[in-house]
Amino acid sequence: MRDRLLALAEAARRDITVASEPSAVEALRVRFLGKKGELSGVLGGMGKLPPEERRALGEVANQVKAEIEKLLVEAIQRAEEAALEAELRGPKLDVTLPGRAVTPGSRHPVSRTMEDIVRTFQRLGFEVAHGPEIELDYFNFEALNLPKDHPARDMQDTFYMDEASLGHAKKADSPVLLRTHTSPVQVRYMLEHKPPFRAVMPGRVYRRDSDLTHTPMFHQVEGLLVGKDVSFAELKGTLDAFVKAFFGSDTRTRFRPSFFPFTEPSAEVDISCASCGGKGCRVCKMTGWLEVLGSGMVHPNVFKASGYDPNEVTGYAFGMGVERIAMRRYRIDDLRMLFENDSRFLEQF
Numbered sequence: 001m002r003d004r005l006l007a008l009a010e011a012a013r014r015d016i017t018v019a020s021e022p023s024a025v026e027a028l029r030v031r032f033l034g035k036k037g038e039l040s041g042v043l044g045g046m047g048k049l050p051p052e053e054r055r056a057l058g059e060v061a062n063q064v065k066a067e068i069e070k071l072l073v074e075a076i077q078r079a080e081e082a083a084l085e086a087e088l089r090g091p092k093l094d095v096t097l098p099g100r101a102v103t104p105g106s107r108h109p110v111s112r113t114m115e116d117i118v119r120t121f122q123r124l125g126f127e128v129a130h131g132p133e134i135e136l137d138y139f140n141f142e143a144l145n146l147p148k149d150h151p152a153r154d155m156q157d158t159f160y161m162d163e164a165s166l167g168h169a170k171k172a173d174s175p176v177l178l179r180t181h182t183s184p185v186q187v188r189y190m191l192e193h194k195p196p197f198r199a200v201m202p203g204r205v206y207r208r209d210s211d212l213t214h215t216p217m218f219h220q221v222e223g224l225l226v227g228k229d230v231s232f233a234e235l236k237g238t239l240d241a242f243v244k245a246f247f248g249s250d251t252r253t254r255f256r257p258s259f260f261p262f263t264e265p266s267a268e269v270d271i272s273c274a275s276c277g278g279k280g281c282r283v284c285k286m287t288g289w290l291e292v293l294g295s296g297m298v299h300p301n302v303f304k305a306s307g308y309d310p311n312e313v314t315g316y317a318f319g320m321g322v323e324r325i326a327m328r329r330y331r332i333d334d335l336r337m338l339f340e341n342d343s344r345f346l347e348q349f
């Protein structure tokens with residue numbers, strides 16, 4: 001039996017050292033060490049031997065097994081190195097090819113613009129606040145001085161939610177809708193804070209609108225400042241400072257009287273057209289001005305809905321459309337480019 005073991009080791013040495021492929025090495029491992037392999041074959045009869053002989057033979061068997069294992073490990077390494085070298089020499093792998101460039105993503109121009117608007121106001125001392133996109137009619141309209149049947153509700157075509165689909169989510173006794181502007185966050189913020197304060201509220205808004213210059217979802221940034229004896233002059237000064245910080249110090253502002261139910265007086269703010277410097281061009285429709293935001297002094301009824309005494313506090317509010325500002329800023333002349341997610345367009349930002 002001892003001779004058979006030594007012969008086995010001899011055969012292993014001879015065959016394993018010349019194996020050149022991983023699959024051949026594996027076949028040899030099965031042949032010598034497998035469950036039904038040659039080593040098991042030789043050791044099968046060991047149980048019948050007297051204990052003394054068994055111990056001596058066991059020692060030899062262990063040595064043989066260890067040697068074969070070592071031979072196999074070496075053979076596997078040799079075979080793998082040879083395979084790799086063959087590949088390097090052959091046509092399959094060209095290590096001189098330049099690596100494939102990883103294209104990193106970039107922030108969408110709308111996100112970028114919204115973040116920059118918010119940051120500009122943060123530098124002016126404004127906090128940042130958020131409100132829900134699925135909103136109650138109460139906050140979106142009623143609390144903002146737009147009672148039911150108010151004609152100004154038509155200014156904003158609204159997506160109402162199917163009440164049945166809301167299930168348990170609907171608690172309050174007010175219709176549920178997708179907010180048409182970020183102004184409801186004004187009321188939510190006032191209910192939770194004590195003046196004086198100033199805050200901006202960025203977010204998505206929705207309107208039943210879809211054409212060349214309108215998308216059913218877009219972004220706004222709302223602003224609200226409340227305190228004692230806040231004046232319209234402060235509103236003008238703050239918005240002028242924002243415009244100059246954001247669009248460049250040579251940008252001029254123009255305040256035009258306007259109407260919003262939740263502010264009185266109200267003004268729309270235009271900035272001088274950067275494309276023509278105010279002379280008039282296609283971008284500004286020959287007016288020299290571009291409209292960028294709505295604003296005004298907070299209406300007493302909005303203060304009342306927020307639990308404030310309009311005789312005690314005053315404040316101003318403003319709201320701006322982010323897509324429009326992004327278009328002005330990056331000179332994009334088609335709103336749809338912002339929503340098509342064409343990487344050839346987005347890569348440029």
Ligand code: PHE
Nearest residue numbers: 181183260294295317318319
């Ligand atoms: N919510 C108004 C809009 O969507 C903008 C606005 C906000 C106007 C705050 C005045 C004050 O058009």
